[in-house]
Amino acid sequence: MKAMILKEFRELRRDRRTMAMLIVLPIVLLTIFGYAANFTVDTIPTRVIGPGAEQVVANAPDLFEIGEVDADATTNDALAWMRDNETEVVIDTTTQPPTAYVDGASLFTAQSASVAFARMGDQVQVDILFNPDLETSWVMVPALIGLILTFIGTIITSIGLVKERQSGTLEQLAVMPLKPADVIIGKIAPYFLLASFDMLVVTFLGVWIFDVPFEGNPWLFAVGAGIFLFVVLGIGVLISTVSQTQAQAIQLAIMLLLPQILLSGFIFPLDAMPTAIAAIGRCLPLTYFVEIAQGIFLRGAGISALWIPFAVLTGMALLVFSAAVLRFRRDLAPSAHHRAKAKAA
Amino acid sequence: MPAWGAHGLTVERGGRAALADVTLTVEPGEIVAVVGGDGAGKTTLLRALAGAIAPTSGDVAAPALERIGFMPTAAGVWRDLSVDENIAFVAAAHGLSGETLRERRAALLAGAGLEHATSRLARNLSGGMRQKLAFSLAMLHRPDLLILDEPSTGVDPVSRVDLWRMVSLAASQGAAVVMATTYLDEAERAHRVMVLDAGEILLEGAPAQVLASxxxxxxxxxxxxxxxxxxxxxxxxxxxxxxxxxxxxxxxxxxxxxxxxxxxxxxx
Structure with missing residues (x-):
């Protein structure tokens, strides 16, 4: 038995990825659940409009972090700000009693705001926009599409590519008269199409079964999903280039998937996380897809409101996909790569 | 037809020479067997010839990719495709179609004894059948240089005979064949033998010359x-x-x- 235990430890010591999972994962989970897993929102970005603005600012609970105070703004301005996700709450004093517009697409923020307003009694009437019943599924389904695309893009794609390497056929492809671009596109296109099909199915099922509203432009959503797919497929290809076996690819994909699930704002609100943890979340592609998906589905937001997540995702797609193609190309045509390097030297 | 091969080939891996100054020539119609123990450098030499790895120094004289047939150690068949689908994919990559493809497909399947297994998935074939399918894929486009990495390892004696018949036929049709093997009795059937040890040439020549040297x-x-x-x-x-x-x-x-x-x- 001693020999068996010793053998197991020796094998584990040499399996660096499993060791990384054993050591890094508990630390990551502890950090995430310790700091990030927080449903309680401490501050809510709030704007106040109308003639009674100053008085509301003076009486508002600390939870509401009052940003802009605009006595001249109208209710239409308030609704536009909410649609464009410029703020989470607008207190409109043009009505009597004042109306608090709350963004129902930010579930936990909306719940905290509702509780705080309820404590104020009749002073404020609350109007929850975009998700009036604060349905969890309405917020989850758009984000879930991103998770499914991430799953297919990273895990399934990397498994498919590593399978080719593991069975020796990648080497076969490398010496067949196929252009590297043909092989790369030929390998990735089916996953792109399958993920797109899955996206359509989940979108239709979400709208049909869970009554999730689709307020925005479907084409804008399709473009966002397409850009996001390039990012996750690129990550899948990159994983495959540093994995020798399917088990290694799955391990690495899970290590990249887990932070995306926990830190993208899809389960725990980014606003409730400490700045450093939220900053990690802001480096993850799913964070931006969640913003785009929830924005288009629930708020009917257009490109003017969503250009930042679109721009960040496009940048990520260019960077990750180019790196993935270059690495994959090097695996496919090492001799050509060597010749090019020699020529450059 | 020119001779193919490598001149002064050195491949370094992790600071160690997997191949050191190896020169190999193979004429059209000739079979050269590369033999040696595990880690001798057989696979490295063949992969460098096929262009699948880049040499550290030295030159490789090989035809264009479309004129090379390569059968890697791990068989190189798509296990989740059927025999027919494997052939169709490789044929498409080489731009083969119509009567030419039909004729070659029929001849190779008959030679490999696979004509009744065309709809079977490659992963369900026996080891020998899979090796013969891989050989058929490497031969489908009638390459000028045929590189076979241990095609008969783990194959039953009857399938080994079939494989050798196919290799001899390929050579008789004008292909220059370089094959690695761990079976020394097989090496004696080649026109020339190269014995590698720790990346260096130990012996080289026709089998009789090798015995004499x-x-x-x-x-x-x-x-x-x-x-x-x-x-x-x-x-x-x-x-x-x-x-x-x-x-x-x-x-x-x-x-x-x-x-x-x-x-x-x-x-x-």
């Missing part, structure tokens, strides 16, 4: 000699000596004797 003396004996210089063949022993022939009948019976004697001589 063993350094020192080898004798057959009923009794074992110096354990570091003796090996067993059946019930008898072979003993190698660098200078004075030991007592016994001089005998280098086959490539196996030559390889073992050359390896002992290198270490002496």
């Amino acid at each position: 063993v350094p020192g003396h080898v004798v057959e004996s009923a009794e074992p000699g110096d354990p570091g210089r003796t090996w067993r063949r059946g019930r008898r022993y072979r003993v190698w000596s660098p200078d004075e022939p030991p007592h016994g009948t001089a005998r280098v019976a086959d490539i196996e004797d030559a390889v073992v004697a050359a390896a002992i001589a290198k270490g002496a």
Whole structure:
């Protein structure tokens, strides 16, 4: 038995990825659940409009972090700000009693705001926009599409590519008269199409079964999903280039998937996380897809409101996909790569 | 038709030379067997010839990719595709279609004994059948240079005979064939043999030349000699000596004797 235990430890010591999972994962989970897993929102970005603005600012609970105070703004301005996700709450004093517009697409923020307003009694009437019943599924389904695309893009794609390497056929492809671009596109296109099909199915099922509203432009959503797919497929290809076996690819994909699930704002609100943890979340592609998906589905937001997540995702797609193609190309045509390097030297 | 091969090929891996200054030539219609133990550099040489790895130094003279047929160690068939689908994919990659494809497909399937297994998935084929399918894929476009990495390893004796028949046919049709093998009896059927040891050429030439070029003396004996210089063949022993022939009948019976004697001589 001693020999068996010793053998197991020796094998584990040499399996660096499993060791990384054993050591890094508990630390990551502890950090995430310790700091990030927080449903309680401490501050809510709030704007106040109308003639009674100053008085509301003076009486508002600390939870509401009052940003802009605009006595001249109208209710239409308030609704536009909410649609464009410029703020989470607008207190409109043009009505009597004042109306608090709350963004129902930010579930936990909306719940905290509702509780705080309820404590104020009749002073404020609350109007929850975009998700009036604060349905969890309405917020989850758009984000879930991103998770499914991430799953297919990273895990399934990397498994498919590593399978080719593991069975020796990648080497076969490398010496067949196929252009590297043909092989790369030929390998990735089916996953792109399958993920797109899955996206359509989940979108239709979400709208049909869970009554999730689709307020925005479907084409804008399709473009966002397409850009996001390039990012996750690129990550899948990159994983495959540093994995020798399917088990290694799955391990690495899970290590990249887990932070995306926990830190993208899809389960725990980014606003409730400490700045450093939220900053990690802001480096993850799913964070931006969640913003785009929830924005288009629930708020009917257009490109003017969503250009930042679109721009960040496009940048990520260019960077990750180019790196993935270059690495994959090097695996496919090492001799050509060597010749090019020699020529450059 | 030009000869193919490599000149002064060196491949370094992790600071160690997997191949050191290896030169190999193979003429059209010729079969060159590359033999050697595990880690001798056989696969590295073949992969460098095929362009699948980049040499550290030296030159490779190989035809364009579309004129190379390569069968890697791990068989190189798509296991989740059927026999027919494997052939269709490789044919499409080589731009083969119509009557040419039909004829070649039929001839290769018949030669490989796979004509009744065309709809079977490659992963459900026996090891020998899978190797023969991989060979058929490498041969489908009638390459000028056919590179086979241990095509018969793990294959039953009957399938080995089939494979050799296919290899000989490919050579007779004008292909230059380089094949790695761990079976020394197979190597004797090649036109020329190259024996590799730790990335270096130990012996090279036609099988008869290889037998004649063993350094020192080898004798057959009923009794074992110096354990570091003796090996067993059946019930008898072979003993190698660098200078004075030991007592016994001089005998280098086959490539196996030559390889073992050359390896002992290198270490002496």
